[in-house]
Amino acid sequence: MTLVKLQDVYKIYQMGEVQVPALRGITLEITQGEFVAIVGQSGSGKSTMMNIVGCLDKPTKGIVRLKGQDISRLSDSNLAVLRGHTIGFIFQQYNLIPSMTAFDNVLLPLELQEMNDAQARKQANKVLEMVDLGDKTHHLPSQLSGGQQQRVSIARALAPEPEIILADEPTGALDSKTGRDVLKILHNLWKSGKTIIMVTHDLNLAKYAKRQIELKDGHIIKGG
Amino acid sequence: MNILKCLKHAFNMVIHAKLRSWLTIIGIVIGVGSVVAIMSLGSGMQASVNDQFGNLGGDILTLSAGYSRSAGWGGHFRPRDSSSANSDDDLTRTDLQVLKGISDIAYIDTNIRGNADVVYMGSDGTVSVTGVDQKVWSHVTTNEIADGRMLDSADQNVVVIGGRLASDYFDDPVLLNKLLTIEGSSFRVVGILDDTSTSIYMPLQTAYSILEDKERDVYDSIVIKVKDENNLDAMIDKIEHKLMLSRHVTEKDRDFSITSNAQINETRSEMMSSMNLFLTAIAAVSLIVGAVGVANTMFTSVIEKTKEIGIMKAIGARNSDILSIFMLNAAFIGLVGGILGVLVGTIFSTVIPMFMGSMPFARSGTLVTLDSVIIALTVSVAAGLIAGFIPAWQASKLDPVDALRYE
Ligand SMILES: Nc1ncnc2c1ncn2[C@@H]1O[C@H](COP(=O)(O)OP(=O)(O)OP(=O)(O)O)[C@@H](O)[C@H]1O
Ligand SMILES: [Mg+2]
Numbered sequence: 001m002t003l004v005k006l007q008d009v010y011k012i013y014q015m016g017e018v019q020v021p022a023l024r025g026i027t028l029e030i031t032q033g034e035f036v037a038i039v040g041q042s043g044s045g046k047s048t049m050m051n052i053v054g055c056l057d058k059p060t061k062g063i064v065r066l067k068g069q070d071i072s073r074l075s076d077s078n079l080a081v082l083r084g085h086t087i088g089f090i091f092q093q094y095n096l097i098p099s100m101t102a103f104d105n106v107l108l109p110l111e112l113q114e115m116n117d118a119q120a121r122k123q124a125n126k127v128l129e130m131v132d133l134g135d136k137t138h139h140l141p142s143q144l145s146g147g148q149q150q151r152v153s154i155a156r157a158l159a160p161e162p163e164i165i166l167a168d169e170p171t172g173a174l175d176s177k178t179g180r181d182v183l184k185i186l187h188n189l190w191k192s193g194k195t196i197i198m199v200t201h202d203l204n205l206a207k208y209a210k211r212q213i214e215l216k217d218g219h220i221i222k223g224g
Numbered sequence: 225m226n227i228l229k230c231l232k233h234a235f236n237m238v239i240h241a242k243l244r245s246w247l248t249i250i251g252i253v254i255g256v257g258s259v260v261a262i263m264s265l266g267s268g269m270q271a272s273v274n275d276q277f278g279n280l281g282g283d284i285l286t287l288s289a290g291y292s293r294s295a296g297w298g299g300h301f302r303p304r305d306s307s308s309a310n311s312d313d314d315l316t317r318t319d320l321q322v323l324k325g326i327s328d329i330a331y332i333d334t335n336i337r338g339n340a341d342v343v344y345m346g347s348d349g350t351v352s353v354t355g356v357d358q359k360v361w362s363h364v365t366t367n368e369i370a371d372g373r374m375l376d377s378a379d380q381n382v383v384v385i386g387g388r389l390a391s392d393y394f395d396d397p398v399l400l401n402k403l404l405t406i407e408g409s410s411f412r413v414v415g416i417l418d419d420t421s422t423s424i425y426m427p428l429q430t431a432y433s434i435l436e437d438k439e440r441d442v443y444d445s446i447v448i449k450v451k452d453e454n455n456l457d458a459m460i461d462k463i464e465h466k467l468m469l470s471r472h473v474t475e476k477d478r479d480f481s482i483t484s485n486a487q488i489n490e491t492r493s494e495m496m497s498s499m500n501l502f503l504t505a506i507a508a509v510s511l512i513v514g515a516v517g518v519a520n521t522m523f524t525s526v527i528e529k530t531k532e533i534g535i536m537k538a539i540g541a542r543n544s545d546i547l548s549i550f551m552l553n554a555a556f557i558g559l560v561g562g563i564l565g566v567l568v569g570t571i572f573s574t575v576i577p578m579f580m581g582s583m584p585f586a587r588s589g590t591l592v593t594l595d596s597v598i599i600a601l602t603v604s605v606a607a608g609l610i611a612g613f614i615p616a617w618q619a620s621k622l623d624p625v626d627a628l629r630y631e
Contacts, residue, residue, distance in 0.1 A: 056538055057625045077542040084540020095535045095628070099240045109539040111229045156539065 002068075003164060003195055004030040004053050009062035011048050011218075022048040023059070024218035030197065032163065035190040037209035038199045044215040046199045047168055053197060054166045055083045067163075084113055088157025090167035094149040096141040102128065102152045103137040109160045127155040131185060147178035154185055165189060167198040171205060183208055225545040234552030237525075238560065248514075248521040249561045252607065255511030256565025256600045260592065261572040262507045263599075266500035267591040268577070273496065281366040281485040283330075283453035285460065287323075287446040287467075289313045291481050313471075313479035315443040322470045323448065328459060331360040333447040334428060338435035342424070343405040347395040353406065353424045355431020355438075364449045366485070372400045372415035379427050382414045386421030393422050407434045456484055514561065515607035522554055522615035533619055534627025547620035554612020555605050562604030566597050 011023040022045045030036060030053075038046050051057040052064055055071050064071045067086065071079060088109075089095075096105045103124055110120035128137050131151035141149050150170060157165055167186065171179030179202070187208050190196045200206050214222035225233075238245075290313060315334075323332050333356055340353040356365075358375035365374075375384055383404060390398045390413075403410045404424075411426065432440050450459050460482050473479055526533075533546055570592045 051625050054538075056628070057623075077544065080537065080540055080542040083538070089538045091628075095531070095538075097532050097535060099236065108536070112225050112536070112540045112542075112545060114226050114229075160540070 001032045002029050003032050003066070004028070004197075005063075005065040006049075006052070006059075007063040007065075009049075009052060009059045009064060011045070011052065011057070012060045021218055023052070026062070026218070026220055026224075028213070028220065028224055030195065032195055033190075033193060034211060035187075035196045035209045036198070036211045036213060037206040038197065038213045038215065039201070039203065039206050040215035042201075045218045046215055048218075049215065050166055050168050050197070050199055054087050054089060054164075055079050056089075081113075084109060084160060086163050088160065088162040088165045090150070090153050090157050090165065090170045092169040092172040094141070094146070094153045094173075096149055096152055096156070098141050101138045101140055102133060102144065102155075105141070105152055106156045106159050109156060113160055123159055124155075127158045128152075130158065131155045145178075146174050147181065150174060150178075150182050151185070154182070158189070162194075164195045164197065167196070169199050169201065171200065171202065179205065225541070225548070227548065230545065230548040231552055233549045234556055237549070237553045238556045241525075241557075245521050245525065245557065248517045249557055249564070251514030251517035252511070252558060252561025252604055253514075253564045253568055255507070255514035255607075256562050256604045257568035257572060258507040258510050259504060259603070260566050260569025260596055260600050261576065262503045263500070263596040264569065264573040264592040265576065266496070266503065267593055267596070268573070270493065270496050270500075271591055273492065282489075283450050283456070284364065284366070284485045285448040285450065285456075285463070286483050286485075287315065287319070287448060287463070288444065288481050288483075289315050289479065291478050314439075315446055315480070317441050318470060319446065319467060319480075320443075322466050323446065323463070326463060326466060328451050328455075328462075329448055330451045331363045331449040333357045333360045333364040333449075334443040335447060336428065336431055336435060336438050336442075336444045338431075338438065340407045340424070340434055344394040344398055344402070345396045349393060351389060351393070351422050351424055353426065353431060353434060355428040355435070356425055358427045361425070364447050368418040370416050370418035372413070374415055375425065375427060379414070380430055381409065381411050382426070383411045384415035384417060384425045385413055386417050386419055386423045388420045389422040389424065390416045407436075409434065453486075456486060460484065511603065511607060515611040518554060518557055518561075518608055519611035519615065521557075522550070522612045523618075525553075526550065526615045526619040529619070530622060530627050530630040533622050534624050534630065537622070537624035538628060543620040546622075547616050550616030550619050551609060551612050554608040554616065556608070557612075558605040558608020559601065561608070562601040565604060566592075566600050569600070 006026050006028040009023055009026040010021065013020040013022055026045075026049060038049065040046050048057070052059055055064075055066055058064070058072055066082065069082070071082075074082065096102075097108070100108070106124040106128055107120055110123060115123070125134070125137070128134055131154050133148060133151055133155065136144060136148060139148075141152070144152065150173075154170075165186070170186070171182055174182060183205050186196055186198065196209075198209065206212055212223045213220055320332065320334060323329060335357075336355045338353055339350050341348060341350050356375065358379050359377045362374035362376075369384075370387060371390075372384070375382065383406070385398060385404070398404065398413055398416075400413055400416065402413050404413060405411075406424065406426075426434070432438055438444075448463070450456065452459075464478075464482060467480055468474065468478060471479065533541075536546065573592060
């Protein structure tokens with residue numbers, strides 16, 4: 001089943017007078033259960049594409065369908081709800097909320113979805129266990145190592161049980177050993193049935209993925 | 225996100241607020257504090273003024289010679305100049321007879337008033353002496369006795385004195401049954417009033433002999449107590465009518481005035497409440513300044529939290545969730561400021577009177593009413609909400625990608 005479909009997608013940033021084309025005619029289809037790595041030089045448009053796939057951003061031109069729905073037709077608020085249910089984000093800089101404990105960070109997406117309290121707490125504990133952080137639930141992000149923070153952010157992405165995990169350079173800020181550990185977690189998630197889309201610079205890590213898409217200057221030059 | 229969760233997050237934002245946010249709260253605290261302090265000083269003043277002059281005596285009318293059309297507060301009648309001692313607008317026995325002929329009048333008290341030199345245990349002074357009809361005075365006056373008794377019909381050389389004259393006018397306090405020397409004659413103090421005046425009350429006939437420039441059977445004022453205070457206006461019309469007939473005057477050249485306590489009380493409380501309103505308005509300005517401070521902090525805090533807003537949007541927060549959290553945060557700041565403000569205001573309103581010993585409210589203190597607390601809290605929360613609206617709106621409209629890129 002096709003989860004994400006991009007048809008001739010352009011993203012052009014307006015920088016004052018100058019137009020910066022970040023994506024120039026991307027056509028792409030990702031089906032359920034895929035593990036996709038997106039590679040390419042810095043500035044080639046990887047993050048821009050991820051944001052559009054993740055419905056954080058809308059294209060300047062072209063059509064984006066998430067589970068068959070044209071996202072340009074959805075209101076901001078409906079898009080937020082769709083995003084919350086179907087997509088889990090993992091960022092290079094973890095992006096945890098510093099004033100909240102690991103547990104509260106993981107609980108946050110569930111609160112946003114208005115899951116009932118007892119169920120939400122159970123779920124948060126479950127996903128924290130899954131990433132081996134059962135004993136660190138009440139630590140603040142500042143009290144955790146980089147790898148642990150990234151695991152918290154994976155737990156947060158997993159908590160609402162999304163179909164797609166989007167990870168933009170999830171290992172970019174980690175040493176290679178910790179990076180491999182994080183990648184193993186993603187690999188296991190893929191084996192359990194999740195669709196994983198990951199941006200990476202590291203070709204060794206890209207090998208974990210079953211499909212590699214290479215971008216250059218806003219075009220797909222391989223794997224499209 | 226449901227409203228309870230938004231509340232929780234808004235509350236956590238207040239808890240984790242930086243020193244700067246707490247400093248802004250001081251703006252609200254000062255604003256609310258001064259509103260509360262001024263409102264309670266106002267109610268305290270009102271209460272003590274009522275207590276002092278009495279809201280009682282709604283059934284009392286005062287008839288005096290002279291008439292002024294431009295009657296204002298405290299100046300209802302033209303003062304009589306000294307050459308008018310024999311003038312034909314004096315209040316006399318004839319007027320008294322007319323009044324006695326009117327049914328529905330319960331008591332009539334004829335008064336004269338003047339200043340007299342008083343000596344007590346070596347210290348002296350000049351105070352106001354009022355001669356009253358001792359048979360009816362106790363029924364007509366709104367004064368209460370603190371110690372001793374009122375005047376009665378057999379009394380001659382005795383006086384009832386004001387509370388302040390007794391307590392601190394002379395070097396020594398004047399006690400019951402002590403002798404005062406008034407214009408050279410000795411008087412025994414039989415009663416001390418529960419008020420803050422320095423007046424002396426004595427039997428009318430005795431007063432004529434003390435106040436030498438007063439002509440017998442001419443009165444400075446006649447105090448009337450009516451039987452039914454509900455018909456006061458009709459009663460005033462009736463008395464005016466009869467007096468005009470007997471004094472051969474018309475509406476145009478009338479030479480007497482009738483004032484009612486009810487009227488004076490009303491004017492007085494109108495004046496007090498407009499003064500309160502004016503002071504409260506001034507205090508409200510400081511509250512507005514406080515609210516602007518909150519708006520300013522909210523703007524800064526939205527900028528600081530840009531990244532967090534981006535994160536929350538990425539994991540499924542709707543614009544309305546962000547809006548609610550920031551609005552509730554602003555409301556919390558208002559509420560906290562309001563609560564602290566009420567405390568500060570209460571402290572101020574108890575401390576200020578201590579430095580203003582002679583002001584009327586010093587006696588009964590101030591009143592922090594439940595009303596003023598509720599108003600203060602409502603206003604401070606509203607101020608927070610208004611101040612927070614634009615920043616919160618701005619936060620809710622942030623583009624998630626831009627917000628996430630923000631460092
Ligand atoms: N908000 C923006 N405004 C203007 N230009 C932008 C913006 N975001 C991205 N760009 C431009 O779009 C192009 C693609 O950027 P993008 O972030 O997608 O690259 P990337 O492949 O993720 O690079 P990296 O590997 O360094 O993360 C770049 O030329 C970048 O300068
Ligand atoms: Mg990037």
